[in-house]
Each structure stands twice: as C-alpha cells, then as structure tokens.
Amino acid sequence: EAGVAQSPRYKIIEKRQSVAFWCNPISGHATLYWYQQILGQGPKLLIQFQNNGVVDDSQLPKDRFSAERLKGVDSTLKIQPAKLEDSAVYLCASSLGQGIETQYFGPGTRLLVL
Amino acid sequence: GENVEQHPSTLSVQEGDSAVIKCTYSDSASNYFPWYKQELGKRPQLIIDIRSNVGEKKDQRIAVTLNKTAKHFSLHITETQPEDSAVYFCAVREGGTYKYIFGTGTRLKVLA
Numbered sequence: 144e145a146g147v148a149q150s151p152r153y154k155i156i157e158k159r160q161s162v163a164f165w166c167n168p169i170s171g172h173a174t175l176y177w178y179q180q181i182l183g184q185g186p187k188l189l190i191q192f193q194n195n196g197v198v199d200d201s202q203l204p205k206d207r208f209s210a211e212r213l214k215g216v217d218s219t220l221k222i223q224p225a226k227l228e229d230s231a232v233y234l235c236a237s238s239l240g241q242g243i244e245t246q247y248f249g250p251g252t253r254l255l256v257l
Numbered sequence: 258g259e260n261v262e263q264h265p266s267t268l269s270v271q272e273g274d275s276a277v278i279k280c281t282y283s284d285s286a287s288n289y290f291p292w293y294k295q296e297l298g299k300r301p302q303l304i305i306d307i308r309s310n311v312g313e314k315k316d317q318r319i320a321v322t323l324n325k326t327a328k329h330f331s332l333h334i335t336e337t338q339p340e341d342s343a344v345y346f347c348a349v350r351e352g353g354t355y356k357y358i359f360g361t362g363t364r365l366k367v368l369a
Contacts, residue, residue, distance in 0.1 A: 176357070185263075185346050185359030186301065199356050234300065244289045244350060246357070248300040 145169065147249035149235050155255045161223040164252045168216070168237030174198075176246065177210055177220050178234040186234055192218065193240075225256045259284040259351050263360030270337050271368050278345055278363045281329040286352030290323060290330045293346045295362075301346060305332070337367045 148167040156162050168175050173194050178186035189208065191198040195215040203210070207226070212218040222229055232251040238244060260283040270276050280290075288309040293301035307314045307321045307330065314321050318337075323330040334341055347360040 174355075183362070185348075185362050187359070188356055191356060199354055244291070245303060245306070246291070248302075250300050 147235055147237055147247055149233075149249035149252055151252055152250060153253045153255075155257065156225055157257050158227055159224040161221065162225055162254065163219050163221045164233050164235075164254075166218045166220070166235030166249060168218075168235070169247055171239065172237035172247075173215070173240040174238045175212055175218050176236040176238075177218070178236065180232045180234055180251070182231070189220070189233075222254075225254075227256050230254055230256045259287060259349055259356075259358045261347065261349050261358045261360045263347050263363060265363060266361065267364045267366070269366045269368060272337060272339060274337055276332075276334045276337055276341070276365055276367075278332045278347070278365075279329060280331070280347035280349070280360050281327075282349045282358075283328065284349075284351060285325070285328065287349045288352045289350040290321070291348050291350075292321060292332045293348065293359075295344045295346060297343075304345075334365075337365075339367050339369050341365060342367045 150165050175192045177189045180186045189203045190200040190210045192212045195212050210220045232253050234251045235249040236246040238246045263280045291306035294304045295301045305319050305321050307323050318335045320333040344362045346362050348357045
C-alpha cells in the first residue's frame with residue numbers, strides 16, 4: 144500500500160513570497176489533515192477535510208493560508224505572503240474516515256522563509 | 258477546546274531500564290489517544306493507541322494506560338534500547354470534532 148505523498152520535500156523562499164504544498168493521501172482515505180510542526184514542538188492542526196469539505200480550520204491563519212481539496216482526493220496548501228514565522232515542517236496526514244482514527248503521516252515539506 | 262500537557266520534556270534512561278511518559282487532557286469527551294514516535298527529520302509514526310473504553314493496551318515492550326477519571330494516559334517502554342531514542346508525542350482526539358491535539362513532545366535518550 145502506497146503511503147501519503149507530499150511535495151516538494153524542501154522549499155526555501157524569501158518573506159512575502161508565495162509557496163504551495165501538495166499532498167496525495169492514501170487511496171480511499173476520506174479524511175485529510177494539514178499540520179504545521181515548528182521545530183521542537185508537536186504538530187498543530189491547520190485544517191481538516193472530510194472528502195472535499197472542511198471539517199475544521201479554526202487554527203488556519205486565513206489572511207495568508209489557504210487550502211483546498213477540490214475532488215476529495217489530493218490537496219494543496221498555500222501561503223501568500225509568507226512570513227519568517229512560517230518556517231516549519233508542513234505535514235499532511237490521512238485516515239480512512241472519522242470513525243477509523245489511525246492517521247498516517249506523509250514525509251512532510253520543510254519550509255524555510257528567509 | 259482540548260488542552261494537552263506532556264511530561265517530561267526530556268528523559269534519559271540507561272539501556273534496559275524503563276521509560277514512562279505522561280499526558281494529561283482536559284476534555285472528558287475525548288475518546289482516542291494515540292502515541293507517535295518521531296525520529297530526527299522523519300514523519301511521526303504511530304506506535305500504540307488506546308480508546309476510551311479500554312484501560313490498558315500492550316504491544317511487546319510498549320504499553321499505554323488510560324485513567325479516564327483523572328484524565329491522563331501514559332506510555333510505558335520496558336527494556337529500552339538505543340533505537341528507542343526519539344521524540345515521542347501523545348495526541349488526543351476531541352470527542353465532538355474529531356480534531357487531534359498533540360502534546361509538546363518528550364525527547365527520550367537511551368544511553369548504551
């Protein structure tokens with residue numbers, strides 16, 4: 144079974160630039176999560192999708208972050224414009240559905256904002 | 258919303274000794290409690306989980322205990338090995354929202 148795929152793996156940008164991350168969950172997984180993990184901290188949920196609908200985006204800084212999962216499969220997370228404090232690893236995870244809890248994480252995208 | 262605290266932040270043990278990491282949570286409706294291991298530069302990997310209707314679960318050297326009344330759960334690693342060295346995160350799934358809240362992590366060092 145293929146795991147959660149993410150790209151790119153690394154990205155370096157200057158502040159005020161834009162960046163986009165892509166995630167392809169495990170086939171058949173209805174729930175998709177985007178997390179931000181700042182160095183030395185636990186993952187913080189940014190947004191959670193159930194199929195193509197948003198379940199929770201309460202911690203997504205909506206003035207600069209956006210995410211979509213148009214066809215209920217893969218997803219993109221965008222930052223525009225980036226700030227220095229956005230430097231972090233962005234982790235995508237998926238699970239079968241809200242009744243099946245096990246989350247599988249992708250390898251993450253490491254973002255450095257200069 | 259849910260609040261998760263994890264202790265200790267760092268833990269050093271001699272190889273062969275046991276390690277215990279504890280998490281507390283605030284929302285009594287939370288119903289699922291996974292533990293993840295994260296090695297440097299890698300993704301979090303689920304190592305064990307427990308649901309709210311169970312008090313203890315064991316998988317070889319790893320066990321998790323849950324005290325719903327006190328709202329805390331603990332990870333126990335016995336006969337530790339150097340390859341157990343990593344950062345361990347607890348997480349709590351909120352009962353109403355299915356949202357996961359992670360602890361702040363424990364850096365475990367197993368000294369050979």
